[in-house]
Amino acid sequence: MTEVRKPxxxxxxxASCDGCQLSILDCEDELLAxxxxxxxxxxxxxxxAVLEGPYDLSLVEGSVTTAHDAQRIKEIREQSKxxxxxxxxxTAGGIQALRNFANVEEYTRVVYARPEYISTLATSTAxxxxxxxxxxxxxxxxxxxxxxxxxxxxxxxxxxxxPNESVCIECKRxxxxxxxxxxxxxxxxxxxxxGCGAICPAFRRGCYGCFGPQGTPNTLSLTAQLELLGVAPPxxxxxxxxxxxxxxxxxxxxxxAAGEGKAP
Amino acid sequence: xxxxxxxxxYLARVEGEGxxxxxIHDNKVEDVQLGIFEPPRFFEAFLRGRSYLxxxxxxxxxxxxxxxxxxxxxTHAMERALGMKVGGQIRALRRLLxxxxxxxxxxxxxxxxxxxxxxxxxxxxxLAKDHPEAVKRGLALKxxxxxxxxxxxxxxxxxxxxxxxxxxxxxxxGELLEFRPQLEGAMKLAEETVTFAASLQFPPxxxxxxxxxxxxxxxxxxxxxxxxxxxxxxxxQDKWEDVFEEVHMPYANALxxxxxxxxxxxxxxxxxxxxxxRDHLTGRADELARSVGLENVVRNPYKSVIVRAIETVYAxxxxxxxxxxxxxxxxxxxxxxxxxxxxTGGAVTEAPRGILYHxxxxxxxxxxxxxxxxxxxxxxxxxxxxxxxxxxxxxLALDDEALTAACEKAVRNYDPCISCATHFLKxxxxxx
Numbered sequence: 103m104t105e106v107r108k109p110x111x112x113x114x115x116x117a118s119c120d121g122c123q124l125s126i127l128d129c130e131d132e133l134l135a136x137x138x139x140x141x142x143x144x145x146x147x148x149x150x151a152v153l154e155g156p157y158d159l160s161l162v163e164g165s166v167t168t169a170h171d172a173q174r175i176k177e178i179r180e181q182s183k184x185x186x187x188x189x190x191x192x193t194a195g196g197i198q199a200l201r202n203f204a205n206v207e208e209y210t211r212v213v214y215a216r217p218e219y220i221s222t223l224a225t226s227t228a229x230x231x232x233x234x235x236x237x238x239x240x241x242x243x244x245x246x247x248x249x250x251x252x253x254x255x256x257x258x259x260x261x262x263x264x265p266n267e268s269v270c271i272e273c274k275r276x277x278x279x280x281x282x283x284x285x286x287x288x289x290x291x292x293x294x295x296x297g298c299g300a301i302c303p304a305f306r307r308g309c310y311g312c313f314g315p316q317g318t319p320n321t322l323s324l325t326a327q328l329e330l331l332g333v334a335p336p337x338x339x340x341x342x343x344x345x346x347x348x349x350x351x352x353x354x355x356x357x358x359a360a361g362e363g364k365a366p
Numbered sequence: 367x368x369x370x371x372x373x374x375x376y377l378a379r380v381e382g383e384g385x386x387x388x389x390i391h392d393n394k395v396e397d398v399q400l401g402i403f404e405p406p407r408f409f410e411a412f413l414r415g416r417s418y419l420x421x422x423x424x425x426x427x428x429x430x431x432x433x434x435x436x437x438x439x440x441t442h443a444m445e446r447a448l449g450m451k452v453g454g455q456i457r458a459l460r461r462l463l464x465x466x467x468x469x470x471x472x473x474x475x476x477x478x479x480x481x482x483x484x485x486x487x488x489x490x491x492x493l494a495k496d497h498p499e500a501v502k503r504g505l506a507l508k509x510x511x512x513x514x515x516x517x518x519x520x521x522x523x524x525x526x527x528x529x530x531x532x533x534x535x536x537x538x539x540g541e542l543l544e545f546r547p548q549l550e551g552a553m554k555l556a557e558e559t560v561t562f563a564a565s566l567q568f569p570p571x572x573x574x575x576x577x578x579x580x581x582x583x584x585x586x587x588x589x590x591x592x593x594x595x596x597x598x599x600x601x602x603q604d605k606w607e608d609v610f611e612e613v614h615m616p617y618a619n620a621l622x623x624x625x626x627x628x629x630x631x632x633x634x635x636x637x638x639x640x641x642x643x644r645d646h647l648t649g650r651a652d653e654l655a656r657s658v659g660l661e662n663v664v665r666n667p668y669k670s671v672i673v674r675a676i677e678t679v680y681a682x683x684x685x686x687x688x689x690x691x692x693x694x695x696x697x698x699x700x701x702x703x704x705x706x707x708x709x710t711g712g713a714v715t716e717a718p719r720g721i722l723y724h725x726x727x728x729x730x731x732x733x734x735x736x737x738x739x740x741x742x743x744x745x746x747x748x749x750x751x752x753x754x755x756x757x758x759x760x761x762l763a764l765d766d767e768a769l770t771a772a773c774e775k776a777v778r779n780y781d782p783c784i785s786c787a788t789h790f791l792k793x794x795x796x797x798x
Contacts, residue, residue, distance in 0.1 A: 115383065117405045120783075121430015121523040127478060128522060130509040134501070137491040146383075148478065149489030150774070167405045197427045200412040209411035215614040215621070222406055243430060243523040301520040305527045307534040310423065312524075340416060345427065 109158035113145040116164025122189035155181030179233035190242035199226040199348035242312035242345040272300035293319035314346035321355035413737040434467040435717030437528040439724040447711025455695040456532040468681040470511030471718035472674040477504025484566040510552040532699030563675040564658035577638035604712035631748035634720030636673040651680040667779040
């Protein structure tokens with residue numbers, strides 16, 4: 103009797119907070135079903151058992167910040183039939199990409215008593231700047247529901263069906279009164295990709311863009327609106343420059359606000 | 367002359383990337399290194415020039431496992447810097463949010479990361495094949511913790527509702543009462559967890575720890591109280607830098623904390639909190655600790671699994687008490703004052719794995735000028751090395767494979783979070 107081989111899943115970590123991997127363990131109702139559908143070949147946060155590649159699906163968390171990691175992602179790509187990045191670090195470089203706007207040697211001196219013990223690259227970059235990525239899950243952190251949809255899609259050999267509209271649409275669907283129009287609260291919702299469920303406005307605060315820029319973000323118009331609301335240019339710059347600071351649309355908008363480069 | 371090295375290249379079932387290296391020369395342990403190869407992320411550097419109001423959201427990203435701890439240490443540090451008093455129901459809601467993090471994080475470690483060590487499995491998914499009821503209990507319990515964080519914080523990982531001064535939106539009494547049955551259900555699971563944890567087999571080890579935790583005059587600690595130790599330390603919590611210091615080891619992208627002057631290790635986390643605050647456990651947590659015969663001071667690091675279970679019971683009881691006494695605060699935050707001069711503030715709160723220290727200097731206008739963050743795992747790092755040295759000294763007769771496995775387990779007793787510590791682990795045993 104031949105046993106049907108189950109798809110092999112690898113979960114890989116680069117520079118990150120571990121939160122997106124934790125989202126897998128946070129699928130409390132689905133975790134045992136996932137474990138039944140795939141062979142978890144490598145998932146160090148959860149298991150000391152390791153199976154050799156190749157892998158049918160690799161989930162990659164975190165950004166590339168060391169020369170060793172730049173090499174490691176190439177090896178993982180070679181071993182993976184499909185590769186999906188999970189979260190803002192893997193998809194846009196994460197909060198640690200703030201170094202891209204600064205001097206990394208100075209950063210090292212600020213944090214470490216013996217900077218010579220530290221080896222790091224000057225930049226934090228998205229996985230797609232190093233290897234081909236088959237699908238990117240946005241968010242800081244990712245949404246569990248989007249993760250489950252992406253897992254099912256890849257196991258069924260189809261593309262995930264996920265929205266690329268703005269957070270505004272989710273607010274409308276949820277029936278949340280616009281915090282920017284209604285209360286004058288600065289909000290990145292109009293330029294940010296949906297997927298979180300528009301939770302910030304539902305808690306009466308502005309969206310801070312943790313799902314990154316949506317497909318056609320009009321940051322020029324939003325920047326003008328933020329300034330009308332009294333946010334000074336350095337504040338506008340900081341608003342765009344958080345967890346997706348290195349995503350091209352947010353990077354350009356933050357540089358424009360800082361007066362460092364061309365307007366988007 | 368025989369040289370023997372034992373190495374773990376990539377510690378599993380810990381949060382983040384770490385390694386262990388042990389060098390043995392003529393059957394004597396020469397060196398033990400807990401290496402942290404998680405790449406540096408430079409939080410203290412890029413916080414400079416950010417608004418102090420941004421610190422809770424930014425520092426949460428140091429750790430996806432204990433974001434609430436980062437949000438609480440940063441908000442309390444800012445409030446101390448600005449001389450703000452935040453009390454009443456806002457204070458109660460912060461404790462409730464922290465209960466959520468403990469109810470999620472402790473069962474995650476007990477069932478998914480630690481139990482496989484005691485029962486001989488590589489992971490909880492394999493464990494679930496033979497002990498499905500245990501793993502399902504753990505998942506159900508952590509789900510309630512996550513649901514509580516989602517109720518108060520919008521989502522379980524990196525909640526969005528915490529701000530300096532309080533919360534963007536306070537829940538209604540009705541929303542909290544509606545959640546009460548889930549906590550009552552969780553209480554039964556947590557009680558079973560204490561019995562489960564106490565039934566495990568523990569190596570007969572006692573370590574002479576200096577325990578360090580917060581201690582509050584009438585409560586088991588989350589955010590308030592003095593910094594105290596089992597050897598007589600008792601200082602205000604913002605005096606962390608007067609009594610501890612960080613040193614940088616060449617094998618780690620993280621800084622190690624030691625007692626200032628003596629240079630000795632100390633132990634933070636559930637064992638420390640429990641030893642120093644046992645008298646504040648009342649009700650079911652107290653009854654269960656007695657019923658399973660748990661000593662008032664536990665020095666066996668493996669038994670931390672029982673203490674985590676007791677603390678989970680405590681967190682559920684406390685959450686129920688907070689909900690019953692709750693009245694919705696209006697407004698839901700205290701407005702911070704203008705920053706007109708340079709101010710500095712530090713705070714310590716109790717992350718599930720131990721004390722987390724933050725200190726900030728804020729310039730006039732509100733931008734952060736300097737930031738210091740000391741994670742629980744960097745505070746435990748030297749103590750873990752001490753535990754490993756003692757373990758290897760007792761276990762030299764074991765072959766490399768068995769010794770390596772034993773070392774990994776000893777590290778996991780601490781529920782280390784390496785992402786935090788480099789902001790942690792691989793084992794390499796070298797025998798000569």
